[in-house]
Amino acid sequence: MFDRFDLPTGGQFFVYSDNYDYVIGAFTEANEFPGGEFSTQPVPGDAVTLEYYEPAEARGQSEISLMRVVHAYRNLFGRENNPLDDFGDSGTCNNNVNCPEGAAWQEQKRGVVMLLTSGGFRYCSGSLINNTNNDGTPFVLTADHCDPTTTSVFMFNYESPGCPNVNGPTNQTVAGCQLLFNSSASDVQLVRLNSNVPLNYNPYFSGWNANDAAATNSVCIHHPSGDIKKITFDNQAPVSSTWSGTPANSHWRILNWEDGTTEPGSSGSPLFDQNHRITGQLHGGTASCTNNIDDYYGKFSLSMTNGLRAHLDPGNSGVMTLDGFDPQAGGFVTGTVRNATTLLPISGATVQVVGGVNSATTNASGVYFMPLPDGATYDLAFSAYAYVSDTVTGITIVEGDTVIADMNLTALPIITVLEEDFETGAPGWTHNTPGGTWVDDWHISTERSRSTSHSYKCGSTTTGTYRAFNDARLLSPVMNNLPADAVLSFWMQLEGEVSGVYPDSAYDGGILEISVNGGAFTQITPQGGYPNTFRYTVGGGAPAQGPMLGLPCWATTLTTWTQMTADLSAYAGSNVQLRFRFGSDNSVQREGWYVDDV
Incomplete structure (x- = not known):
């Protein structure tokens, strides 16, 4: 696991097992992830080799920082007494995806993945899914009850090379994901993988249909019982239904499968319509090789209505159907x-x-x-x-x-209305707290600085950590008659507390606020957005006890000086004041927040 992974054009990164018989990579700049973090899937053995090739013309431009090495205590690659564990475990009525029945579905199969725990248990299915940017963002659609985490493994192309039952490769994987959206009404979950899918996996991002209209026939591609990839056919139209206490008409019910079935492990797998577009994902049912009736798929149309569209149609175009995206075709x-x-x-x-x-x-x-x-x-x-x-x-x-x-x-002409490096006492800057149980740890510090020797820090005045229950507010001087096209720029380092299960969720962190013409302070969004959100619901750890529950924030560790910018052009002509606000809960404190060169 890497806390910084930034490669220049032409850079290539590989990971080898100790005897070089298991290789993953090359990873390139296309595998970089917003925020700079990166992780690889496990590699068999007790030693690994990391290899980086840097082109001469890009010398010194890479940044690779290894944060953690995880060593499994169980064999992820098959139990020693049965190296083909789970292979062949599904019922004999299932069709291998590369049999003649699957010939028309060779694109969609490339997006279907098997989900594994970090301990190697094969438990669900899912699919890469396209978005209206057609940009290959590594979104995976699965079932909410599958609930993959930062330690889950997503296995690609685990399938027989032909129609006969032959075990497939297990070394095409991506490790870890971040939760973006979930809804129990349609049992849906959308996650973003922690790295882009390597192009040598030959990925395909399936299209979708957001209309609440039944398909004429349906197809499911899945990993029943953790087995190699299978394909199942229903030649009838599904009907609107419900499943396991969900709202009325929230699911598509498959009355019976004409060819193949589903099993445990198929959960989360995509249901395709006759146009090869996703219409839902498997929630549950009673189907098996001895009982091919009644499977229930959470409706994609309902998921889109309930919030999924914000991620799959980020420009809010309102399109109701989208074809798949093949990054290899362009x-x-x-x-x-x-x-x-x-x-x-x-x-x-x-x-x-x-x-x-x-x-x-x-x-x-x-x-x-x-x-x-x-x-x-x-x-x-x-x-x-x-x-x-x-x-x-x-x-x-x-x-x-x-x-x-x-x-x-070309840079626009710069009119500086505020410039502060905190080297001369920061005139006009103040800091406070609302009082009560809340404390204020802002102070001028010499521990870390970007320019010369001083910065503003919210944290201990020594080398310790910030206190519990910070609601600490650092206020800038008032800037009168803000010019048009104003931009805020500042540099920061940060070590806050994030959830160990959901790394996009924070317990301690900072936000940026603005007051316009003496009004109340409101949060403003920096360029690129905030990477985290203050926790406010149970799951992956208790909800936070801090002062800003539910707000987006900075909390992810940044130990190198990083420039942040925010567009202030909307406040042209106004008198504005900025506020850097840091919050912490009642336990687990870290270094804190450094701000410099505003």
Whole structure:
């Protein structure tokens, strides 16, 4: 597990077993994950080799920081007394996905995955699913009761190479995920894998149908009983129904399967309509090889209505159907966005297809990477806070090719209305707490600084940790008549407490707030958003006891100085004041929050 994983264009990272008979990788910049974290699946043996190839022209541009090594106490790769454990365990009425029956479903099968615990127990199925950006974001749709976690393993291409029963490969996996959306009404869960799916896995992101209308026939692709991938057919229209206490008409009921069945382990697997689009995921039922009736799939249409659309249709286009995305069928455009004067990379810049939905964001090295359908020509719009937008035209994508499109953006003229490095006592800055049980740990510190020797810290005045029950507020001076196109920039380091089960959930962390014309302080969202949310419900640990339950926040560990920006153009002409607010609960304290060079 890595807390920083940032590779330049051309960099390749591999992991080998101690005898080199098990290899995963190459991982490239395409496998980077927002926030910088990265993890790999387990490798058999008691020793591993990490290998990184760095191109000469990219020397010194990579950042790889190993945070943790996990050693399993049970064999994930098959019990020693039965190396084919679970292979062949499903009923004989099931069809291997590569039999003639599955010939028309060879794209969709590439997205279906098997879910395993970190201990190697094979327990559910799921599928990669497309979004309206058609960008290969590693979303997996599964059942809410499957509930994968940061330690779950997602296995790709576990299938017989042909129609006969032959065990499949088990080394094409991705480890860990983050929960994005769940709903018990349709028993649905959407997670984002902790790394992009390697292209050599040949992934496919299935399309979907959000209409609440029955298909003429249905197909399910799944891993019954943890076995190799199977395919099952229903030649009739499903009917609206309910299952296990869910709302009326929240599920599609399969009356009976004409060919094949489902079993434990099939839960979470996708149900496809006649147009090869997902209409639901398996919740439960009574089907088996001896009883091929009654399976229930949570309706995709209800899931979209209840909040799934925010992730799969991020631009809220309202489309009701979407075809699948095959990253291997198109090409790629990549490049580096730099400051036209200094030639330094610009992180957080947006690259958008003009007139389209595809977009990408540059990483800390200013690099972006975007898959695009082939056989077309695109114009790309480049934009970043405090820079003049620009466009590259005539980018032609050919299948399998990668096109380089760099951009140098011109910085807008800068009018500085506030500048503070905290080296001279920070005049005009104050800090406080609402009192009661809440405390304030803000102070000027010399422990860490980005420039010279001082920063503002919310934490211990020594080398210890912040106290419990912080509601500490650091306030800037009031800035009068804020100019148009104002942008806030500051640098920070942070060590807060996050959930050990759900790393997007925080117990302690910080937010940014603004007061306009003397009004109440309200939260503002930085460029790229907040990576965490203060916990407020039970699950994966008790709910937080801090002061900002349910609010998005910064909490993930950042031990290198990281620049944050926020667009303040909406407050042009107003008198504004900024507030850096840190909250902590009643237990488990860490280093705290450092702010510098505002």
